Amino acid sequence: MSNRGLWAMALFIAISTVALRDFSPLPTLPETVRALLGRPPSALMISGALVLYTFSAIILILSRMMSGSGQFGAFSHVGYLSAFYAFYHFARALDENFWAVFAAGFTILALESYHIWNHYSEEIRKEQEVLDAIEQSRRD
Amino acid sequence: MFKSFAAKAIVPPALAVTGFVIVCCLLLYSVIKTDMLNDTIRHETNLADTIIKSTRYAMLKDDREMLRNIIGNIGQQKGVEQVRIFNKKGVVAFSAHHAEVNTIVDKKAPGCIACHAGPVAATSMGRMEQARRFIDARGRSIIAITAPVYNEPECFAAPCHVHTAEQKVLGILDIGLSEEPLQRTLATLRMRMTVFCLMILALTVGGVSALLQRNVLMPIRELWEYVSRTRRGETGLKAPVYRDEIGELARSFQEMAAKLKSRDDDREGGSDPPADR
Structure with missing residues (x-):
């Protein structure tokens, strides 16, 4: 469970490596699909959204x-960041x-x-204390 | 290292603030770079328009000597790396580099392919589409503009010219400016932004560390020393005084130690210990 952050980071770095080459290892979208998707938003608009997303994340x-919450969303962040690359x-x-999205992703995932x-680590320490207490009571 | 109290307090804000500032700086740099590049292209397009307007009279009069002089003088201007006029067939008619006069321009070259990608060459383009960036044979970055010289009634009606009214473009003015001033400004901007990011990092880490040291770590160390000495049996020690939770904790510990000591003293004296309140 505690490796999830590292797996998400590894996945993000892998996606970033492909994005660094402008997705050249992947097949290009046919013009008909591009036309179906419509006109892309301007780079300025995407950058504004990236700043807002980074801040809120x-x-x-x-x-x-x-709050000490045990909720994590590392993989969903990888999805959002990949969408920014796209x-x-x-x-x-x-x-x-590219480097702005990479820095945002690195900061959020780190x-x-x-x-x-x-x-x-905190949970393991608590468990260890309980185990030590049980061991102590057994000895007594 | 990351398990210490200081690390737990410093790492998240330092990472969050520095990361966010870096993202903002990178995006800002990208926007400024695009704006500066567009400004340079606009400036270059205006320059191309000025050259076309300046050479119009010489073209109408078919004064080739004057045209050669104008193009030569513009080419000597600092920062102007190339300036030439070629005809519809791609033959260079006038150029600041005399060696390329009467040579044929490669239609597949980076600046030409935009118009010549299809079977029929495009005759009108947007202002930004007229620009191209490339590295020349001497390894210098160039921003070039190709501005078409359009046919006008005065041109095809002039007695000295052979152009027909149907011919839309008579020739192309190609002017290239060095990117060096732009790159120099961008390098300065990059350096200033890097210094700014480092300053933010130093201020965040330094500020949080200083506040943490003064308000949390130092009182905790004093409390820890007081507790350790009390545990070793030293009596009459004064608990560290702070007007916060740590001070409250120290006072409570001092009271507890005093109560335990009086209970021990009573037990040693043989009297009954006082009842706990």
Whole structure:
């Protein structure tokens, strides 16, 4: 369970590696599908959404840290970040904005991983204390 | 290292603030870069329009000597890497580099392919589509503009010209400016933003560390020393005084230690211990 943050980070890095090459290893979308999807939003609009998303994701993780909640959303963040890569790709602005999405993803997933690691370390310590108490009572 | 109290308090805000500032800086840099590039292209397009307007009279009069001089003088301007006029067939008629006069322009070159991708060349393009960026043979980054010289009634009606009224484009003006000033400005901007990010990181980590040290870690260390000395049997110690939860904890511990000591003293004296309240 505590490895979830690392798995999410590994998945994000793998997706980022493909995105760094502007998704060239993947087959290109046919023009008909592109036409069906419509005109992509402007790079400025996507950047605004990325700032809002990063801000709210950080606030959400910090509030979870504060409340000691055991909820995690690392994989959903990987999904959102991949969507940003896709939007920038279709807006033909991925080259300019790749590192911004990568920095946002790295920050969010590092915070989430730290939260997961901290939470489970605490849980393990509590379990260990209970086990020590049981062991002590057995000896007495 | 990450299990310490200080790390638990410093890592999340430092990571969150620095990460967010880096994302904002990268996006801001991208937006500024795009704006500056568009401004340069706009400036270059205006320059191309000015050149076409300046050479219009010489073209109408078919004054090739004057045209050659104008193009040559513009080419000597600092930052202008190339300026040439070629005809519909792609033959360079005038150029600041005399060696390329009468040579044929490659239609598959980066700047030409935009118009010549299809079987029929495009005759009108948006202002931004007229621009192209490439690295020249000498390894310098260039932003170039191709501006068409359109046919006008004065052109096809002039007695010296052979253009027909149906011919829409008579030639192309191709001007390339060095990207060096733009790249220099962007490098300065990058450096300033990096310094800004480092300052934010230092302020976040430093500020949180200083506040934590003064308000939490130092009182806890003093309390820990007081508790350790009391546990070793030292008596008459004064608990650290703070007007917060740590101070409250220290006072409670001092009271508890005093009560335990008086109970022990009473037990050693043989009297009954006082009842707990």
